Amino acid sequence: MAKVKYYYDAETLSYRKIEVKKSVLYRKTIFGFMAVLLIAFFGFIGFSQFLMSPNERAQKHELDNLMLQYQVLNKRMEESSNVLGQLQERDNNIYRTYFEANPIPEEQRKAGFGGVNRYKHLEGFDNSTMIKELTKNVDVLSKQLVVQSKSLDEIVQLAKEKEKMLASIPAIQPVKKEDLTRMASGFGMRMHPILKYPKMHNGMDFTAPTGTPIYASGNGKVIHAKRSSTFGKVVYIDHGYGYTTIYAHMSKIKARKGQKVKRGDLIGYVGNTGRSVSAHLHYEIHKDNRPLNPIYYYYGDLTPEEFLAMQKAAEEEGQSYD
Missing domain, CATH: 2.70.70.10 (Glucose Permease (Domain IIA))
Structure with a gap:
């Protein structure tokens, strides 16, 4: 039974019963119910963690470790891409310019992969989007590395030819x-x-x-x-x-x-x-x-x-x- 509250009325010199409005009562009831739900929810999470089997704990630990490794790998991919970008810039603006070779067009260096869906086999997993994105980035970086490697091979040949040319062009007096x-x-x-x-x-x-x-x-x-x-x-x-x-x-x-x-x-x-x-x-x-x-x-x-x-x-x- 709810406890009845009174207040003292100074005009009538008597105690009067405090009347609670229904809207206030409804609000208190709803807030109380929500508080009980939240306590139950967080309590269940904590309790479920406590009740996880050793196998489930190991799987969760492995998943957390995989996510951490993914973030590390993504960071290294980004750093490697930046280093490759700097090398590509030097290649076009210094190396190829010095040896009078045409720069490699940007669209050729960064061309993607067209045609069929290359990553269809990676669909249907819990983290398919993440896996597909990482695989695509690896493929693009690999292709850019192949293009840059061929360019450097060409630069080596041009350097050898330049050295041969410089040794062949007349450059000294024929008599000392x-x-x-x-x-x-x-x-x-x-x-x-x-x-x-x-x-x-x-x-x-x-x-x-x-x-x-x-x-x-x-x-x-x-x-x-x-x-x-x-x-x-x-x-x-x-x-x-x-x-x-x-x-x-x-x-x-x-x-x-x-x-x-x-x-x-x-x-x-x-x-x-x-x-x-x-x-x-x-x-x-x-x-x-x-x-x-x-x-x-x-x-x-x-x-x-x-x-x-x-x-x-x-x-x-x-x-x-x-």
Whole structure:
């Protein structure tokens, strides 16, 4: 039986019964019922945990551990993807640019997998969405790694080819600086010493005593080692990449046709053979059958000061030696 409550009425000097409104009573009843339900719910959870069998506890522990491992794996996948992204950026903007190779398009690097549903076999599990997403991320990362691996293989080949090209392009004087008397005539129109009229001089003349060693200015293959009426004893070297060098007026040829030579190899000696008026080496560089000024191909052994001095001497108009 509910306890009856009273209050003292000062006007009537008597106690009156407290009347409880029905709405308030209903509210208290509902709140009380909800409180009982919540207590029962949380009590049941705690009790059910307490009542779990050892096998159920082991399964729950394994599931919690799998979720933790999933989060760790997802984090590592994200870190690996970021590292790969940085490598892809360097690949396109540094490596491939340096070796004059076209960058790999973004759509080719990050292309997905089309066609049939590749992950249909992963459906129907409690965590199918999570499993499918992780598998898809692994597949995409694997494909990007394959694309990047092929790109790096290509870069290695380009580097090897670049190294070979740099070793082949003429880069040193064919006569050592200490052996030179002087650089007698440069590239351009010069008075021919025998014909006595201005004629295009397609190379540079280096005066040196007869018998001074002459060296190959780059790696290549000897395609001619012969005597001609104009150049006297002369050697032609094919360096590849469109480059050919000519060494004329030798006193003696040391190289032979078909021989492979490296930059700095001895190929002959300075002389005065052919159409020449004094002991010297006439040296030419051709690119795609077009004569070039050799002065721009001595970067392998000239200081900036020596280059400027040689350039000044080469620009002086005068008479060539051949």
